[in-house]
Amino acid sequence: xxxxxxxxxxFQAIADPTRRKLLRLLVNxxxxxxxxxxxxxxxxxxxxKHLHVLSDAGLxxxxxxxxxxxxxxxxxxxxxxxxxxxxYERFWENKLSVLKNYIETEDKDSGESN
Amino acid sequence: xxxxxxxxxxFQAIADPTRRKLLRLLVNxxxxxxxxxxxxxxxxxxxxKHLHVLSDAGLxxxxxxxxxxxxxxxxxxxxxxxxxxxxYERFWENKLSVLKNYIETEDKDSGESN
DNA sequence: TTGACACGAAACCAAATGGTGTTATATAAT
DNA sequence: ATTATATAACACCATTTGGTTTCGTGTCAA
Numbered sequence: 001x002x003x004x005x006x007x008x009x010x011f012q013a014i015a016d017p018t019r020r021k022l023l024r025l026l027v028n029x030x031x032x033x034x035x036x037x038x039x040x041x042x043x044x045x046x047x048x049k050h051l052h053v054l055s056d057a058g059l060x061x062x063x064x065x066x067x068x069x070x071x072x073x074x075x076x077x078x079x080x081x082x083x084x085x086x087x088y089e090r091f092w093e094n095k096l097s098v099l100k101n102y103i104e105t106e107d108k109d110s111g112e113s114n
Numbered sequence: 115x116x117x118x119x120x121x122x123x124x125f126q127a128i129a130d131p132t133r134r135k136l137l138r139l140l141v142n143x144x145x146x147x148x149x150x151x152x153x154x155x156x157x158x159x160x161x162x163k164h165l166h167v168l169s170d171a172g173l174x175x176x177x178x179x180x181x182x183x184x185x186x187x188x189x190x191x192x193x194x195x196x197x198x199x200x201x202y203e204r205f206w207e208n209k210l211s212v213l214k215n216y217i218e219t220e221d222k223d224s225g226e227s228n
Numbered sequence: 229t230t231g232a233c234a235c236g237a238a239a240c241c242a243a244a245t246g247g248t249g250t251t252a253t254a255t256a257a258t
Numbered sequence: 259a260t261t262a263t264a265t266a267a268c269a270c271c272a273t274t275t276g277g278t279t280t281c282g283t284g285t286c287a288a
Contacts, residue, residue: 015129016276020198027205034234046277048236067234067285075205082203084134085196091141091189130246147265160247162266167245181255181264 010077011084013057018042019050023073026060030072124191125198127171132156133164137187140174144186 014020018040025031025039033051037044051071054060058077063070128134132154139145139153147165151158165185168174172191177184 009129009131011131011134012129014198015123015126017123017125018276020125023202027202032234033236042276043278044235045237045279049276052236069235073202073205075202076209078199078202079206081195082199084128085192085199088137088141088187088189088192089196091187092193095190132246148263156246157248158265159249159267163246166266181253183265 008053008056010057010059010080013053013059014078014081016050016053018047019054022047022050022054023059023075026071026073030063030070032065032068032070034068036071122167122170124171124173124194127167127173128192128195130164130167133168136161136164136168137173140185140187144177144184146179146182146184148182150185 014023021040022036025036033044033048036051037047040047051060051062055062055071059074060071061074063072128137135154136150139150147158147162150165151161154161165174169176169185173188174185175188177186
């Protein structure tokens with residue numbers, strides 16, 4: 001049931017700074033489009049479009065409340081990103097340990113600091 | 115030297131599937147453009163462009179070897195992504211624990227149909 | 229019921245993106 | 259010295275993206 005048939009990729013969704021800011025904003029509370037728009041220097045329609053991209057990626061949820069549409073964060077798809085990044089983690093960690101090793105070797109026997 | 119004055123954002127760099135595949139390919143070995151191109155259904159020029167985007171984001175390093183240009187992975191900028199995602203981690207974890215709680219509660223008087 | 233409001237949809241536009249082929253240049257091989 | 263090769267740089271094109279304004283519709287309030 002997961003990220004199949006999603007029109008927008010999670011990676012693509014979070015590529016835009018405005019959309020990242022949107023997610024950050026919706027962390028705490030569900031918000032209607034107009035209130036959301038107040039936080040951005042662009043039209044309501046533009047914000048709405050970004051929200052739709054996020055929605056397509058499964059990162060926000062819409063709820064109709066009277067004539068308003070409330071959006072809220074749906075963080076689960078970010079797990080895919082976390083997983084993807086974690087694959088590369090060992091490589092920079094490895095580099096760190098190589099560097100550490102190098103420093104320690106340079107340091108010779110002048111005392112192993114942590 | 116951090117991500118200041120980088121022409122391309124890390125988030126934007128990893129948004130493209132081709133570029134993610136490129137990173138994956140360069141994990142193990144430094145490679146010249148021609149060899150890299152063999153793995154992709156597009157022209158060498160196109161691959162080269164993607165490599166430049168990655169380079170702008172600091173995700174790959176170029177090394178001139180005779181008339182060849184070798185590219186290799188430079189994973190460090192991904193730390194920014196990891197950090198960004200980790201902020202949201204607690205939210206899906208929280209949801210999980212809420213769900214767990216719910217299930218356990220339901221379980222108590224387990225008469226619930228459906 | 230009339231009007232104001234919140235929103236989505238559509239038409240439109242400029243700029244960025246992802247691709248192409250061509251050309252120029254430095255290096256390698258003969 | 260000449261030729262072949264690897265690549266960057268360039269010019270170009272189609273599509274996508276991020277934004278706009280306008281318009282229609284459903285909902286709330288008077």
